[in-house]
Amino acid sequence: MSSTQTLMDFATAISQNQIRVVDITQTLSEDTPVLVLPPEFGQCAPFSREEISRYDERGVAWYWSNFTVGEHTGTHFDAPVHWVSGAELEDNTVDKIPAQKLIAPAVVIDCSAEAAADADFLLKVEHIEAWEAQHGTIPAGCWVLFRTDWSKRDVDAYTNRREDGAHTPGPSTEAVRFLIEERRILGFGVETIGTDAGQAHLLEPPYPAHTLLHAAGLYGLQCLQNLDQLPPTGSVVVAPPLKIRDGSGSPLRVLALVAA
Numbered sequence: 001m002s003s004t005q006t007l008m009d010f011a012t013a014i015s016q017n018q019i020r021v022v023d024i025t026q027t028l029s030e031d032t033p034v035l036v037l038p039p040e041f042g043q044c045a046p047f048s049r050e051e052i053s054r055y056d057e058r059g060v061a062w063y064w065s066n067f068t069v070g071e072h073t074g075t076h077f078d079a080p081v082h083w084v085s086g087a088e089l090e091d092n093t094v095d096k097i098p099a100q101k102l103i104a105p106a107v108v109i110d111c112s113a114e115a116a117a118d119a120d121f122l123l124k125v126e127h128i129e130a131w132e133a134q135h136g137t138i139p140a141g142c143w144v145l146f147r148t149d150w151s152k153r154d155v156d157a158y159t160n161r162r163e164d165g166a167h168t169p170g171p172s173t174e175a176v177r178f179l180i181e182e183r184r185i186l187g188f189g190v191e192t193i194g195t196d197a198g199q200a201h202l203l204e205p206p207y208p209a210h211t212l213l214h215a216a217g218l219y220g221l222q223c224l225q226n227l228d229q230l231p232p233t234g235s236v237v238v239a240p241p242l243k244i245r246d247g248s249g250s251p252l253r254v255l256a257l258v259a260a
Contacts, residue, residue: 014257022235022256024224026151028074032223033159035072035193044070071249077241078195078210078220082248086214094247097219102240104186106143106256107135108230111169115148119160120199121169125178135232140184143221143237146171150191151225160198170197173208180216187219189237189254191227195220221254230256 013019026032034044049067053059072078079094080086091097109131114121123146132138148169150158160167169192171179179185188195188209195209205211213220221239236257241250 018260020258020260022226022229022258023253024145024226024230024237024256025075025253026223026225028069028251031155032074033155033193034070036159036161044072046070047073069251071244071247071251072222074251075221075223075225075254076249076251077239078214078222078249079241079247080214080217080219081246082220083207083210083214085211086217089217092214092217093245094241094250095243095245097241099240101186101219103236103238104141104143105139106145106189106230106235106237107138107233108145108147108227108235110147110228110232112147112149112228115150115169119167119169120197121148122172122197123170123175124172125174128175128178131232138179138183138185141186143187143189143239144179144183144185145189145221145224145227145230145237146191147227147230148191149228151223151227159193164199165201166193166198168192168194168198170195170200171209173203173205173212176208176212180212180218185218187221188213189221189224191224192222194222224254226256230258234259 028047030047032047034046037043045068047069049065052064052066054063077094079097080089080092086092111121111123138144196207200207238255239252241252244250
């Protein structure tokens with residue numbers, strides 16, 4: 001079979017619902033929660049918009065708006081340049097990432113029960129190995145999506161901020177190293193605001209998902225949803241960020257393709 005025929009068969013399979021398209025993106029709006037840093041640091045801009053016209057004297061036949069948003073607001077992509085550990089790498093900004101890396105297979109590690117029981121739950125190597133014993137070795141070059149069902153929470157429970165900061169699940173340092181060095185993944189995706197746990201500043205190194213993934217030239221996806229609609233293996237993620245010159249990240253619409 002030719003490559004052209006393979007591509008046409010793929011398009012037909014989508015149009016005939018033989019391949020299911022799952023939107024794993026949270027809706028971006030003025031209600032979208034954002035990461036809050038200590039006041040001495042700069043802050044990520046929430047989503048806001050200003051209507052330009054809506055079929056009125058400002059523009060009789062068209063509706064459109066200007067909007068403002070941070071690179072890391074809502075469902076978004078982290079490029080290596082986002083963290084100091086990836087600052088000197090080649091192709092480290094969203095506009096320079098090779099396009100073929102924006103479509104890749106994915107596996108889903110379900111830790112929703114553990115996260116429900118413990119807001120500070122950390123994904124550890126033992127959890128990954130238990131998953132692999134059931135589903136097979138994580139293939140190189142794939143996204144690892146960390147299912148916690150965190151996206152089903154209301155805004156306050158989602159950010160889960162206390163006096164000592166946010167309390168949300170994430171990966172341990174050892175798990176991140178294992179995924180990078182032993183499994184050679186493409187990136188790590190989560191349902192929370194950041195790829196790291198809310199208390200990851202207490203880990204060594206601090207914020208290991210950001211520090212280690214981006215040092216290795218790898219990527220992050222945050223604020224995903226509907227991971228409960230994906231199988232443990234066998235999905236393909238399409239995740240192209242906006243092509244912002246020298247961008248450290250970008251809001252985006254992430255799609256997962258699943259055999260029906």
